[in-house]
Amino acid sequence: MLTGRAVEAIRAAEYIIGNTFYLRLIEPFIAGKQVIPSPMGGEVERAKRCIDLARHHTVAMVSGGDPGVYGMASIVLEVLDRSGETIDVEVIPGVTAATACAARIGSPLSGDHITLSLSNLLTPIEIIEKRLDLAFRMGVPVVLYNPRSRGRPDNLKKALGIALRHCAPETPVGIIRNAYRTGEKTAYSTIESLKIDDSAVDMHTLVIIGGEESRFMKEGDNVRGIITPRGYDRKYVY
Numbered sequence: 001m002l003t004g005r006a007v008e009a010i011r012a013a014e015y016i017i018g019n020t021f022y023l024r025l026i027e028p029f030i031a032g033k034q035v036i037p038s039p040m041g042g043e044v045e046r047a048k049r050c051i052d053l054a055r056h057h058t059v060a061m062v063s064g065g066d067p068g069v070y071g072m073a074s075i076v077l078e079v080l081d082r083s084g085e086t087i088d089v090e091v092i093p094g095v096t097a098a099t100a101c102a103a104r105i106g107s108p109l110s111g112d113h114i115t116l117s118l119s120n121l122l123t124p125i126e127i128i129e130k131r132l133d134l135a136f137r138m139g140v141p142v143v144l145y146n147p148r149s150r151g152r153p154d155n156l157k158k159a160l161g162i163a164l165r166h167c168a169p170e171t172p173v174g175i176i177r178n179a180y181r182t183g184e185k186t187a188y189s190t191i192e193s194l195k196i197d198d199s200a201v202d203m204h205t206l207v208i209i210g211g212e213e214s215r216f217m218k219e220g221d222n223v224r225g226i227i228t229p230r231g232y233d234r235k236y237v238y
Contacts, residue, residue, distance in 0.1 A: 001095040001180050002026070009092055010060050017050050018062030018072075025181075026062065043072065047079040054087050066096040070117055070145055098143040101176035101206040104186055106217055106225025108174060108208050112140045113228075118155040119146035125155070132159050136166040139212035141228055148201045156207065160195040163209060167191055172216050172226045174208040175200060188216065188223045 002010075010016065010029045020037040023030065038046040050061045063071035073091045080087060102109045114135045120128055135142050142163070148156040163171070169192035177185045177200075187200060191209060194201075201207060214228040232238070 001100055002029075003092065003094055006092050006094060009090070010062075012058060013060035014057045015053050015059045016062060017046055017053075017059060019046075019064070022062050022064050043075050044079070047072070047076045050076055051080050051083065051085070051087060054089075055085075063094070064097075065100070066094040067091055068093070069096040069098075069115070097145060097179065097206045098208075100179045101143075101174070101208060104176050104179050104184075105174040105188075105208065106227050108141050108172075108210055108214055108226040108228050109143070110228050111230045112138075113143060113211070114138065114140060115143040115145060116159075117145040118148070118152070118159055120152065120155065125158075128155075129158065129162060132162045133165070136163045139166070141211040141214055142209045144207040144209065146203060147205060147207045148198060149203045156198050156201055157195055160191055160198070163191050164195070167209070167212075172210040172214050174210075174226050175205060176208070177202070177205040179206070188226070 007029060010026065013033065015034045015036060016023070016030045017036045017038065019040055021040070023035060023037055036049065046061070050059050053059045061067070061072050061076055063073065065071060067073035068091055077089065080089065098109065098115050116128070116131055116135060117123070118128060144156070144159060147159070169190060171191045173189045173191060173194050175187040175189060175194070177183070194207070208226070210226055211228055214226055217224045217227050
């Protein structure tokens, strides 16, 4: 799901820096480049190295999805801003997990929606819970990034419990793992059912919870996807 501009930037770069997992995904584009892999959790050092090299070289910092949505753009710009230096930076938009996963299950995010990360590595859980409560009060679809991990096995159940304060138990839920990648899997559930058993969800998974108007699209008894009407039916006859 690389954008054309991202491919151009990677090909033009002398140095490629990024998390090892994402570098593997773009191996055909980085052959012959100076490649600097970095483990998960090394974001600050990765940003510093990028800026250090960018003083004299063209550098591509690789980020998953869109670099400005839970990606590397913010930390690179923060480190650069604190340094007081002036280095040309281009943030290249990508395809964030929310829109990639939504496309795999129909059109659940066709209007207003909210994205929230359940990772409390950088954001205190109390703030996440407050944001979840406000989000579900709005009645719009909510996309949950980083929904469940070995170190944070209960955050998704907490989020679904908050959702049930404001949403119907049968509200549709889409569960998408490894969208557009090897091992892709898609499943459907409801808020209530997923709260009972969320074992299929991990850090490679995105959870899309429908809003007040969201519904399953079905072919007989089989769920084909989730759709959230934008309101055309209130204005047009079709």
